[in-house]
Amino acid sequence: MSEGILKALMQLFALVSSPNQNEENRHNVVRDYLTQQLNNQRVEEYLTIYENFLLEQETRLKEKSRIKKRFAASSVKVLRIATRINEELTHYQKLIVIIQLLEFLNSGIKGIAETELEFANTIADTFNINSHEYLEIFAFITDDFKSQTPGNNVLIVSGKESHKGKQGYLYREHLRNELRILNIHSGNLLIIKSQKGSDLTINGQLIQPKKIHFMRPGSSLRHIRITPITYTDIASRFYKPGHKEPMQFDVDNILFKYAGSETGLHPLSFTSESGSLVGIMGDSGAGKTTLINLLTGIFTPQSGSVTINGQDIHENQDKTKGLIGYVSQDDLLMEDLTVYQNLFFNAQLCFDHLTTQNIRRKVLSLLKTLGLYEIRDMKVGSPLDKKISGGQRKRLNIALELIREPAVMFMDEPTSGLSSRDSENIMDLLKELALKGKLIFVVIHQPSSDIFKMFDQLLVLDSGGYLIYNGDAVEAINFFKGCINHINRDESECPLCGNVSPEQILTIINNHVLDEYGNPTDTRKVTAEEWYRTYNNSLATTKKQKPHKPEELPDISFHIPNRLKQFLIFLKRDVYSKLANKQYLVINLLESPMLAIILASMILYFDVGADGAGSYIFFHNPNLTVYIIIAVIIAIFIGLSVSAEEIINDRKILKREAFLDLSRLSYLFSKVFILAILSAIQTGLFVLVGNSIMQIENMGMAYWMTLFSSAVFANLLGLNISDSFKKTVNIYILIPFLIIPQLILSGVFVSYDQLNPKLSSTRSIPWYGELITARWAFEGLAVHQFKNNEYQQQFYVYERLKSQATYKKDFWYSELNNLSNRLPRVAEKEQQEILKLFYNEFTKLNKREIQDLYFDTSIIFTATLDDEFIMEIQEFLSRVRTYYINLYNRADEAHEDRRRKLIENQGNEYLTYLRNKHHNDNLERFVRRSNDIFANRVIRYDNQLIQKFDPIYMDPQFQLVKAHFLAPTKNIGNKNFDTYWVNLAVIWIFNISLFILLYAGLFRKGMNKSISFKNKITKKSDFKG
Structure with missing residues (x-):
């Protein structure tokens, strides 16, 4: 309250006061009001201001002939001052002023004079005090104590046995004095009046008879003989609970x-x-x-x-x-x-x-x-x-x-x-x-x-x-x-x-x-x-009787939707949130096309002549393999970065929603759905821009499906990480540890058979390579790009037969024939290993293709190693070689026939156009492993011959998806499926598995258990130390 307002209040008290009243009582009322507002030093200062205003008012009213005019002038002043004060005081402060004003006026010898009442009514109207509340306050202050009966807003505190348990009474044993309490609802204010003096105190101050006392939150009425009466005890009698049933x-x-x-x-x-x-x-x-x-x-x-x-x-x-x-x-x-x-x-x-x-x-x-x-x-x-x-x-x-x-x-x-x-x-x-x-x-x-x-x-x-x-x-x-x-x-x-x-x-x-x-x-x-x-x-x-327990529960208006509706609400909420974040949208929508532009533009190589001129030809681009693997890594990186903070940012909200028993499954589905849509857009933009620059024709859908699947894998991996860690910084520290193995173990930059022999296999992809999503994605795309482009699909089936026949007639035959010649001259231990190799290789021969060639493999380990046995092996090898020579010739003839027909129908230029537009020499050399002409074409490993060239033409040797790297097809049971679709299915199996792990929270639980275990170990070591 400002100094000017307080001075105006002092003037207001003086103006409304009629002469010939009990000035001492009124003086005390003003002092009480000032005590609530100021310290003791300032109280005396403002009492002096009040007395000066009062003296001035009494001087003006001494002339009886002009009393009416003076009262009219005072009325104008009262209205003006009240209007000014009204703009500065809160409703609560206005109530205090009205109450103190009425008490001030009522303290006169004759009570409240008629003119004083008019002034009070004017002030109440100006203060916008509710008329019903004002009349209740007026009656409470001015009426005789005994005439005040308990009602909706009046409570009587009594120690009489006859009042115990009655409506409108608060009983306290041993209380000798009765109190009347008025509840002023609009201001959450309680005022108290006592009939006579006693040693009852409020806030440490004695309650004076017929004087108004204010009871505020935290206040209590005390007496040595009674249990304290708190503000809550009284207020609870006036306020009806919002719930129908007490609780x-x-x-x-x-x-x-x-x-x-x-x-x-x-x-x-x-x-x-x-x-x-x-x-x-x-x-x-x-x-x-x-x-x-x-x-x-x-x-x-x-x-x-x-x-x-x-x-x-x-x-x-x-x-x-x-x-x-x-x-x-x-x-x-x-x-x-x-x-x-x-x-x-x-x-x-x-x-x-x-x-x-x-x-x-x-x-x-x-x-x-x-x-x-x-x-x-x-x-x-x-x-x-x-x-x-x-x-x-x-x-x-x-x-x-x-x-x-x-x-x-x-x-x-x-x-x-x-x-x-x-x-x-x-x-x-x-x-x-x-x-x-x-x-x-x-x-x-x-x-x-x-x-x-x-x-x-x-x-x-x-x-x-x-x-x-x-x-x-x-x-x-x-x-x-x-x-x-x-x-x-x-x-x-x-x-x-x-x-x-x-x-x-x-x-x-x-x-x-x-x-x-x-x-x-x-x-x-x-x-x-x-x-x-x-x-x-x-x-x-303390003997405290427990209140009676009601039986009915309060009404419950809480009804959670089913899981589908929750999913839709979560989805809509997240969509609105992401659309409102313009920076998030701009970064995520521009990130993938910008990376595509940078990647494709930098590796768009073409030969430049002496004059500095040259044109780009897809067939001669030596960087297509790099483009495919980096595209996969970018899809995984973007998928991880966009999802890494999703759950960790919502963790506090999730805790509350779990308290509400909302569906975690619906929440996770909404997250995955939104991230999948975003990843679909991001990978779509990447393929659209990157493939256009690289001039990869008619492969957009295949690239998009693989990159999208890889991005969804990264989304789910990121969600699992986000669910497991407690700090965002830890997640971003971990991301490189997830990306780099995808790069190293993809089979592109380091061949699987050139890894640590103790941790890898010459014959197949090591177990950890089977867990690398980038390997499945790259392999699927590389195989699909090579064998299903518009040029290669014309000849792939013939080239595959020729490659398989070449291996058998040239490398397989030579290796086994040389071993058969060495067989009589080597030690017994090596003989047994060679015989095991013969057994394994003869068993692997495709009996459906070589129906008229038969070798009884059961005699290999029981027959005598004489010239007749060796001759029998060599004759069988010759027959197999002859078969594959014939197969090669037939396949080569069919290959040339197909080539001639294309030239006859479309012209030689069309064939060259197809090759330059759709086929890539670098990718062919990679999938055929023909880059290193000095590498071994066949090696002996685990009593078998392992073909080390043309993996793109080799049949898989394993069942249930497992195969050598860059196999054109893969076996599932007795059926053979295209590698692209099998690899795509495997990535989605990874995705489903990650979602199950996410829903179960296994990563998070495992992380918590490991931390708990570490803490126990630390405590034990500290204890020993």
């Missing part, structure tokens, strides 16, 4: 222990009722969060129960689901959505039974109630990049829970990080919710005096999970002072300003023993266990 929240002797027998909470019990604001205080590590998790049903106690109206929240979750709300300390807002969208999508997940229009009305109504309607279309922003204030963010977080109207709400540090003003606004909101019938639990660390007084009930926890106090908040100060025999044990608040010091509670609890030098030691004067015993002993001496 009782009972905690009965619950005990909780963490794994490893470490106690989390020692046995504790308490009862809270609807309409209460309950504070939970305690140092860090006292178990506040553990208690909240138990009371909300997140944790289950080892013993004891938590019930709402007799229904156990852990055993009867189907009945109590939706009754409890939890607002964590963390920010749970989606930063790219607006205030309205955050609340609207949340409401859709809570009210399946309401139409969209009804939900919209409900959301807008709540936004108006919380003062957020004007900013409903503003983007929320992050806590660091704020678009709305901290107080508005906190109110919106509360709205996320409040929208579903839970009967019990838990708030974890709702004022943390807020200014003192925002903190008070939040607590005012919570107090208002409590007055409407909700039960609000608030975890708070160091509340201000005003906030502390708002609590109707306080729970204090001490280190180790001990409940050491449960009761009235302000009384807690007296309790702990009394426990240590403090000299001012009966004084809970400052007698001058009325402030309390909540920090005294924790200071007393944590008071440490001093050493001989007066320095605090590590030893507490009173341990947590001792405080726990002291509190329990005080309960034993």
Whole structure:
């Protein structure tokens, strides 16, 4: 309140006062009002101002002939001053002024004069005081004490047995004096009047007879013979709960222990009722969060129960689901959505039974109630990049829970990080919710005096999970002072300003023993266990009858949608969020085409003549193999980078949605669906741009399907990582460790048979190579690009037969024939190995193709190694060679026939055009392994001959997908399938497996277990050390 306004109030008091009244009484009323506003020094200063105004007014009214004119002039002044004051005072302050003004006028000898009443009515009208409330205030102040009967807004506090249990009475045994209390609903204000003087005190001050006293949150009426009467005791009689059914929240002797027998909470019990604001205080590590998790049903106690109206929240979750709300300390807002969208999508997940229009009305109504309607279309922003204030963010977080109207709400540090003003606004909101019938639990660390007084009930926890106090908040100060025999044990608040010091509670609890030098030691004067015993002993001496438990539960309006609807809501919410983030869209939509331009442009090689001129020919580009593998790596990289933060950013929101029992499957499906759509666009743009620059014709769909599948694999891998780690920086550190093995083990830059022999196989792809998605993607594309391009598909079947025949007639025959010649001359051990090789190779011959050639392999190990046996082997080898020579000739003839027909029909230039446009020499040399002309074409390994050239023409030797690198087809059972489609299917098997792992959270659980194991090992080593 400004100095000018206070001076105007002094003038107003003087103007409305008629002469010949009891100036001393009125002087005291003004002093009381000033005492509420100022310190003692300033009170005297403004009393002097009042007296000067009063003297001036009396001087003007001395002339009887001009009294009417003077009163008229005074009326104008009163109206002018009241209008000015009206613009500066809050409604609460206006009520105080009106009450003090009426008390001031009523303190005269003759009561309130007619002119004074007119002045008072004028001021009330100017202040826009509700006429009904004004008449109630006027009657309460001016009427005879006994004529005031209990009603809707009047409560009588009495010690008479006849009043016990009656409507409109609050009974206190041994109370000799009656009190009348008026509730002024619009200002949440209680005023008290006593019939006669007594030693009853309010806020440490004696209650004077027939004088108005204000009772504010945190205040209490005390007397040595009665139980203190708190503000909550009185206010609860006036405010009707919002729920039709009263509610009782009972905690009965619950005990909780963490794994490893470490106690989390020692046995504790308490009862809270609807309409209460309950504070939970305690140092860090006292178990506040553990208690909240138990009371909300997140944790289950080892013993004891938590019930709402007799229904156990852990055993009867189907009945109590939706009754409890939890607002964590963390920010749970989606930063790219607006205030309205955050609340609207949340409401859709809570009210399946309401139409969209009804939900919209409900959301807008709540936004108006919380003062957020004007900013409903503003983007929320992050806590660091704020678009709305901290107080508005906190109110919106509360709205996320409040929208579903839970009967019990838990708030974890709702004022943390807020200014003192925002903190008070939040607590005012919570107090208002409590007055409407909700039960609000608030975890708070160091509340201000005003906030502390708002609590109707306080729970204090001490280190180790001990409940050491449960009761009235302000009384807690007296309790702990009394426990240590403090000299001012009966004084809970400052007698001058009325402030309390909540920090005294924790200071007393944590008071440490001093050493001989007066320095605090590590030893507490009173341990947590001792405080726990002291509190329990005080309960034993307090006979408190438990309220009757109602049986019916409050109405539940919470109905979650089915999984499909949840999926659609999650999907829509995420789409809106991503569309609102323009930077995210620009980066993700331009990233892949820009990388395609950089990659394709840099490796678009062509020969340049002496004159500097030249033209690009696809056939001669030596970098196609590099383009394919890098395209796959880019798809994996983009898929990882776009998904790596998806879940970790939503982790806090997910915790809340798990509390609401929303479907994790629907959430994950929505994430995968959106990321898959984004990856489809990204890979589509990459293929469109990159393939166009590289002039890869008629392969767009094949490239896109492979790159898209690889990107989806990376999406799911990224989601698993995002689900497993707790910090974003750890994810980005890990990404290179995931990308580099995909590059090294793809089989492109390092051949599988050139890896460490102890970790690889000459015959097949090592097991870790089978897990590399880049290998499956590259192999599928390379094989498809080579054998299915428009040029090669004309001749592939003939070239394959020729290659297989060449291997058999030239390399296979020569190797086995040489071994047959050496057989009689080598040692017995080597003979056995050669015989095993003959057996293996003869067994592998395709009997369907060589029907007329037969060798009884059963005699290989039993026959005598004489010239006849060797001759028999060599004759068989000659027959096989002859067969493959004939096969080669037939295939070569068919190949030339096909070539001639194409030339005859299209011309030789067309064939050259096809080759230059669709075929690539570099890729052919890679898939045929013809780059190194000095490499071994055949090697002996594990008593077999291994072909080391033309893998693109070789038949797979294994069953169930497994095959050599760059095999043209793969076996599944007895059927043979094209490598491209098999590899694509394998990638999607990887994708499905990763989604199952993601849904089960196995990566996260494994990570948590490994960390837990490491911590145990560390603790053991520390203990030994």
